[in-house]
Amino acid sequence: MTNVYIEGIGMTKFGKFVDKSMKQLLVEASIEALENAGNPKVDAVFVGNFMGGSIGNQEILGALVANELGLGYIPTAKVEGACASGGIALRQGIMGILSGEYDTVLIAGVEKMKHASTADVTQAINAAMDNDSNEKQAGLTFPGFFGVLANRYFYETDATKEHLAMIALKNRENALHNPLAQFQKPTTMEEIMEARIITSPLGLFDCSPTTDGAAALVITRKKGAIHIRSSAQSSGPTQMQDADDLLSLPAVRESGRLAYEKAGVGPEDIDVVEIHDCFSMTEMLAIEELGFFNKREGWLAVEQGRTTATGDKPVNTSGGLLSRGHPIGATGVAQMYQLVQQLRGTAPNQVEHARLALAQNLGGTGSYSTVHILERL
Amino acid sequence: MKVYQCDQCEYASVSNKYRCPSCGTGNLQEQDVSSKGTVYSYTDIHIAPAEFAHLAPYTVALIQLDESKAKVTVRTDGNVQIGDVAELDYVEDGAYIYRKC
């Protein structure tokens, strides 16, 4: 259990914003979070970001936020953990409050990817793989890793590509109700199934997009309505060939186990979930690893509609990375934005009487995972 | 094919580690084993990063080695299916290129 509460939230629209700088996106989300929190005094800033240096030539994001907002000469830092940068930034803020050093911390996450060429973005994303390995030299890509997992999953279970399509369709349907989501055009099973293959068996709709956007949170030790019941983080294998069980993401499983243990709750107690669906296959494995469904049976739950917004375990009511969008460093923070709205009763795809919420943020091909459990008091 | 086998437990990997990540106490010992193995899973990559774009579409497979618990990620010469038996053909720029037996 932590003594940390979420007091304010902010988020930009996710999409393509060529005329806005990374700093502008960061500041926009941060101001919204500060206003939402009633403009408290901020003691520190942690910013989640992955490729600001490599494709934006912009670092010192923590100090930029403090200066633009006039927060004073407070300590700030940028946190990098690939796609888990946002979740780890949040956790660093929580640790800072738990240590007694800070009372109130501003957490922000940002990425700006749309201005760069596909080749440059792909190259930058590959920095989240172990580049000094025979595996990278074989030509394995980020999506490729999840393609290999999907083919094995199909081999060991009765799941098919249609089950992955059901996940993609669900998340798109959720995004249609989220005004901040990147994709707001309806789609169909046929369109998803027939979309061009990126890495077999994954097609275009099975893969999260590149996105511009930012999100922010104000967290504080002052008791409020949204309690961070637990914060957990784990690391996992950085290479596919080192996986003990290919259909397991140990970092997800372990961070989930720790988060449940610290919160004193189990997967059966969670009312609403945001999961890191960088690929449809990732959501499939994560719902199993987090204990919502048995191993190798997640596809049955998907088929039965149990993870839809009206199912008994609603997953990615925001639209998820697949359809809300995936501005890498912002994603972990944007997950909290959706869950806080769920607990406040003001979310798109609102789950009735939601009291306990869980967010899981993944970095690399299973290299990092954070899990946070929130509670409405 | 070089693999690293824990001297205390079953763990094996194609890459060396300071300490066995499975039991936490064992040391990994270098071993030479046959490159022969079975396709554990695979993907056909259609969208590739710039440095591999000239090869696309190409197949990357995870091979379960016959003589070790270790698996190895390889590029295959042509399409494969899970269960296919394959072996090392040649090494190119640090990548193991396998072909079906």
Ligand SMILES: [Zn+2]
């Ligand atoms: Zn060992």
